Amino acid sequence: MKEKIMKFMYGRYGNDELNQFLVKLVFINLILSLFVRGSSFLSDLFYYFSIILLVFMYYRMFSKNYSKRYSEKIAYLEYSNKIKVYLDKNNKEKSQRKEFRFYKCPSCKQKVRVPRGKGKISIHCPKCGVDFIKKS
Ligand SMILES: [Zn+2]
Structure with a gap:
């Protein structure tokens, strides 16, 4: 067998x-x-x-x-x-997510991580260099 x-x-x-x-x-x-x-x-x-x-x-x-x-x-x-x-x-x-917020760069869609609780901040995209303002 x-x-x-x-x-x-x-x-x-x-x-x-x-x-x-x-x-x-x-x-x-x-x-x-x-x-x-x-x-x-x-x-x-x-x-x-x-x-x-x-x-x-x-x-x-x-x-x-x-x-x-x-x-x-x-x-x-x-x-x-x-x-x-x-x-x-x-x-x-x-x-x-507790410590950071995640945003997408408005020009190249690269995800950017910023620390929470810093109020309104200007975020500099590391990929394309564009600056945009978000609440952190
Ligand atoms: Zn970008």
């Missing part, structure tokens, strides 16, 4: 980060489908979506097209990294 499985899996793509992510999504969708049982439409939607994800995951696992699966993985990793960077930035800003 084990030999048969090994023979079957030979030359196939197998698991990667994208598939691990898909498994998590499948679980989340199944749980969501249980939570919205009151609405059969939503519950069906989450349920069938999890089935589609599962099929896609197995399709990738048993695929013999390495280069295609690999490029999917890279696309996923790039995308998830972008989200991570965005969230990190947001969190950083949130934790500083």
Whole structure:
């Protein structure tokens, strides 16, 4: 039996980060489908979506097209990294919001951080050099 499985899996793509992510999504969708049982439409939607994800995951696992699966993985990793960077930035800003205020430069849209509680101040944009007045 084990030999048969090994023979079957030979030359196939197998698991990667994208598939691990898909498994998590499948679980989340199944749980969501249980939570919205009151609405059969939503519950069906989450349920069938999890089935589609599962099929896609197995399709990738048993695929013999390495280069295609690999490029999917890279696309996923790039995308998830972008989200991570965005969230990190947001969190950083949130934790500083008590002590600082954030303004966008009116000419170049660069974000500028200024200390709070200093009254009306003139802000100098470090990127384009424009000065603008805001309440801090
Ligand atoms: Zn500027």
